[in-house]
Amino acid sequence: MPVTLPPAGSARRRLIAASCALLGATAARAQQPADSTKPVASGTSVSNAASVPAPVEDATPTVDRPWILDSAIAYYRENDGRVSSVEPVISAHHDFGDERLLDVSASFDVLSGGSPNGAIPSRQPQTFVTPSGIALKSPAGNPITYTNTSGKTTSALYKFSPYTVPAGTLPVDDSLHGHRIGLTGNYQRPLSQDSRLSYGGSVVDQSDLFSIGANGKYSRDFFEQNTTVSAGVNGQLESVKPTGGTPLPGTDYLLFQKLKSKSNHDFGALLGVHQVISRRWWSEFDLAIDKQLGYLNDPYDIISIANSAGSISDYVFERRPDDRSRRSAFLENRYALDRGMVDVSLRHTSDSWGVNSNTAEVRFRYWNPQRDRYLEPSFRWYKQSAADFYTPFLTNATAPIAGYASSDQRLSAFHALTFGVKYGVKLDDDREFSVRVEEYRQTSDNRQTPPGVLQGLDLYPGINAIFVQFGWRFAE
Amino acid sequence: MASPCELLVESDRPEEARELGALAAAECARIERKFSRYRDDSVLAAIHAAAGRPFEVDPETAQLLDFAAECHALSGGLFDITSGVLRRAWTFDGSARVPDAAAVAALLPLVGFHRLRWRNPVLELPAGMEIDFGGIGKEYAVDRVYDAVAMRCRRPFLVNFGGDLRANAAPKSGAWRVGIERPGAERVASKLLELEHGALATSGDTRRYLEKDGVRYGHILDPRDGWPVRGAPQSVTVAASSCTEAGLLATLALLQGPGARAFLDAEGVRYWVID
Amino acid sequence: MRSRVLFLVPIAVLLAAAGCTSIGVKPWQRDLLSREEMSTRSESLDRKLDQHVYVCKEAASGGSGFIQGEYGCP
Numbered sequence: 001m002p003v004t005l006p007p008a009g010s011a012r013r014r015l016i017a018a019s020c021a022l023l024g025a026t027a028a029r030a031q032q033p034a035d036s037t038k039p040v041a042s043g044t045s046v047s048n049a050a051s052v053p054a055p056v057e058d059a060t061p062t063v064d065r066p067w068i069l070d071s072a073i074a075y076y077r078e079n080d081g082r083v084s085s086v087e088p089v090i091s092a093h094h095d096f097g098d099e100r101l102l103d104v105s106a107s108f109d110v111l112s113g114g115s116p117n118g119a120i121p122s123r124q125p126q127t128f129v130t131p132s133g134i135a136l137k138s139p140a141g142n143p144i145t146y147t148n149t150s151g152k153t154t155s156a157l158y159k160f161s162p163y164t165v166p167a168g169t170l171p172v173d174d175s176l177h178g179h180r181i182g183l184t185g186n187y188q189r190p191l192s193q194d195s196r197l198s199y200g201g202s203v204v205d206q207s208d209l210f211s212i213g214a215n216g217k218y219s220r221d222f223f224e225q226n227t228t229v230s231a232g233v234n235g236q237l238e239s240v241k242p243t244g245g246t247p248l249p250g251t252d253y254l255l256f257q258k259l260k261s262k263s264n265h266d267f268g269a270l271l272g273v274h275q276v277i278s279r280r281w282w283s284e285f286d287l288a289i290d291k292q293l294g295y296l297n298d299p300y301d302i303i304s305i306a307n308s309a310g311s312i313s314d315y316v317f318e319r320r321p322d323d324r325s326r327r328s329a330f331l332e333n334r335y336a337l338d339r340g341m342v343d344v345s346l347r348h349t350s351d352s353w354g355v356n357s358n359t360a361e362v363r364f365r366y367w368n369p370q371r372d373r374y375l376e377p378s379f380r381w382y383k384q385s386a387a388d389f390y391t392p393f394l395t396n397a398t399a400p401i402a403g404y405a406s407s408d409q410r411l412s413a414f415h416a417l418t419f420g421v422k423y424g425v426k427l428d429d430d431r432e433f434s435v436r437v438e439e440y441r442q443t444s445d446n447r448q449t450p451p452g453v454l455q456g457l458d459l460y461p462g463i464n465a466i467f468v469q470f471g472w473r474f475a476e
Numbered sequence: 477m478a479s480p481c482e483l484l485v486e487s488d489r490p491e492e493a494r495e496l497g498a499l500a501a502a503e504c505a506r507i508e509r510k511f512s513r514y515r516d517d518s519v520l521a522a523i524h525a526a527a528g529r530p531f532e533v534d535p536e537t538a539q540l541l542d543f544a545a546e547c548h549a550l551s552g553g554l555f556d557i558t559s560g561v562l563r564r565a566w567t568f569d570g571s572a573r574v575p576d577a578a579a580v581a582a583l584l585p586l587v588g589f590h591r592l593r594w595r596n597p598v599l600e601l602p603a604g605m606e607i608d609f610g611g612i613g614k615e616y617a618v619d620r621v622y623d624a625v626a627m628r629c630r631r632p633f634l635v636n637f638g639g640d641l642r643a644n645a646a647p648k649s650g651a652w653r654v655g656i657e658r659p660g661a662e663r664v665a666s667k668l669l670e671l672e673h674g675a676l677a678t679s680g681d682t683r684r685y686l687e688k689d690g691v692r693y694g695h696i697l698d699p700r701d702g703w704p705v706r707g708a709p710q711s712v713t714v715a716a717s718s719c720t721e722a723g724l725l726a727t728l729a730l731l732q733g734p735g736a737r738a739f740l741d742a743e744g745v746r747y748w749v750i751d
Numbered sequence: 752m753r754s755r756v757l758f759l760v761p762i763a764v765l766l767a768a769a770g771c772t773s774i775g776v777k778p779w780q781r782d783l784l785s786r787e788e789m790s791t792r793s794e795s796l797d798r799k800l801d802q803h804v805y806v807c808k809e810a811a812s813g814g815s816g817f818i819q820g821e822y823g824c825p
Contacts (some may be wrong), residue, residue, distance in 0.1 A: 012743040018546040019720040022539050023619050096808040135761040226775030279780050290818035336783040357811035367787045429650035445823045
């Protein structure tokens with residue numbers, strides 16, 4: 001039924017006058033707080049019901065911050081000239097005001113430094129080519145025959161960039177450099193009074209890889225929003241286009257048999273419960289599963305083949321199964337302290353490749369009494385078992401290998417500790433500056449000893465890395 | 477008041493906080509006793525007992541009636557303190573028991589501010605009709621308690637009666653953090669407002685409704701036909717300089733049904749809507 | 752298989768506990784829970800940057816939420 005209302009704005013004017021009349025008539029008007037630095041809109045400025053009130057400050061002083069922007073620049077650096085990266089990232093959170101939320105983030109990662117190529121040290125110097133290379137020897141003007149990325153055998157002038165690793169040194173490929181751009185977005189909207197839907201997508205573009213992903217999640221509240229149950233699914237498609245071509249898994253490294261680009265995809269699902277336990281304490285439990293299919297090999301990883309005497313006779317490209325199922329269980333508890341909070345989380349994962357892992361993480365935030373500075377130390381312990389087909393080297397094998405094998409340190413048995421501390425300064429309610437420093441130490445748990453003269457060499461050097469992040473948060 | 481009422485004072489003296497708390501509680505209880513429709517010692521009970529005879533009201537009640545009259549006029553008849561009798565037909569308990577049209581029509585002769593005679597300070601309320609300050613009572617109480625505390629206290633404070641609130645100044649941390657009705661998914665009230673000073677009022681209780689044959693009947697009734705306003709948002713929160721003003725604007729917005737947002741945009745106020 | 756069943760026990764415990772009236776808070780008791788450090792939203796950028804490191808150096812990382820696909824790492 002249409003209603004004729006007075007012209008725009010005048011309802012409010014009359015209402016202000018009426019409420020002033022109602023409120024101002026008998027009580028003395030509110031005093032201005034003496035120590036306030038801002039004028040207070042009193043809204044009651046009449047002394048009797050009949051007179052017209054003085055104009056009242058129109059703009060309401062309530063403020064909310066619909067856009068919260070978080071920017072950071074992170075430096076990562078491993079010891080011994082290994083990987084280092086610089087990553088600026090910015091993320092924006094927008095509240096539409098009616099329970100709809102948007103999160104968008106963009107990151108740009110510049111990588112450089114060296115990465116172990118999977119081969120083990122030897123008692124002799126070893127020569128490899130960088131992934132873009134296609135031959136090991138320079139035939140000085142003579143064309144060589146090689147299999148190019150389309151699988152075709154052709155002749156061409158040499159194309160190689162070799163590097164030689166001294167005896168007793170872990171082979172590391174220094175040619176790694178590149179950049180990675182990542183974009184993610186997530187949108188959440190209410191479905192009903194107690195439920196909501198969130199969906200998101202991501203894109204990663206890197207010189208040797210491109211991936212897109214999407215996810216959706218449904219959440220429902222119970223018991224006055226003390227319990228929230230969520231269920232979601234996600235999917236990702238990844239196209240692998242390594243520098244120099246995609247190696248045929250398990251084949252002889254020196255044949256440089258490469259394929260055109262390959263891809264893999266994965267699907268996952270998630271079930272989670274979030275429970276408020278008390279005024280200070282909430283707890284969350286999540287179960288997730290995931291299945292990956294397709295080309296899952298690390299295209300740059302090669303495995304040394306040693307004979308029983310300990311001399312390296314050959315190298316092969318690794319070969320992993322073309323499917324992997326993973327499961328994980330995660331439990332987090334956060335407790336509010338008078339001056340901050342403490343958070344403890346545990347995670348256990350297992351998968352069809354035989355990798356089991358456990359993670360325990362503790363974080364503790366401590367504010368100063370004025371609540372404008374905080375210190376947040378953190379500690380993480382991680383341990384994983386090796387994949388069934390992980391092997392640091394092969395003995396007395398010949399290329400091409402049957403079965404699965406990989407010498408990727410990421411699939412080996414190790415434990416890792418992270419010690420971190422974050423310091424934050426709130427300049428005002430909207431702006432915060434922070435610095436975070438973390439040290440990550442990974443130590444191998446592999447006990448396999450190499451044969452023959454290779455004994456005594458350190459095959460499992462681990463990782464020692466430092467991470468420094470500067471953050472700046474502001475609101476619009 | 478049917479909801480928790482609190483006063484937050486930023487003070488380093490507990491005695492001051494206790495005194496002001498007692499003052500707020502006393503003023504709140506006074507208003508509750510005086511204007512409750514459930515008590516038989518309230519002003520409303522006396523007015524209803526007069527059953528059509530002229531009744532002289534006290535100055536505070538007179539101001540509320542003046543205010544109700546002005547709101548009735550500026551809302552084109554949508555805001556009407558005599559619409560409480562419709563309660564006899566409608567019980568909003570989430571069931572599907574929608575009253576039949578005859579039952580509602582039978583009550584309409586008892587609804588209508590224009591049917592009573594109000595000449596300050598004398599009120600003539602026809603027999604069978606009721607008046608009810610429920611639509612403005614809580615917000616009025618907030619403003620009254622606010623004035624009482626403000627006279628005695630110069631420090632920052634916030635009066636909060638179940639989501640209808642008003643603050644005089646920002647606390648040391650920069651602002652009072654107010655979460656609107658329903659916290660968001662991350663357990664931080666995703667509509668977390670930062671109130672420095674001023675008032676907020678929320679209209680519309682998201683749990684009082686009926687649902688039948690897929691149609692949802694909200695509990696805000698249009699007094700001109702006795703039926704719920706269709707297409708209204710579930711809750712509207714408005715910011716203004718006084719709680720009474722904010723509360724009225726929120727109620728008026730809900731009475732516009734689907735036009736709630738447009739109405740509030742036209743009036744130029746800050747608002748938040750949950751559909 | 753046994754480990755799968757064990758995974759479900761904490762969910763069952765949490766859901767059963769949720770039914771008890773002594774667990775949980777009333778809407779007006781969310782003062783501490785609404786502090787920024789009690790929400791995971793304000794630290795999501797830090798966690799994202801952490802994941803960039805862990806996903807590249809470990810086989811089985813990720814926090815709460817979906818299992819991470821790997822984007823290529825050096």
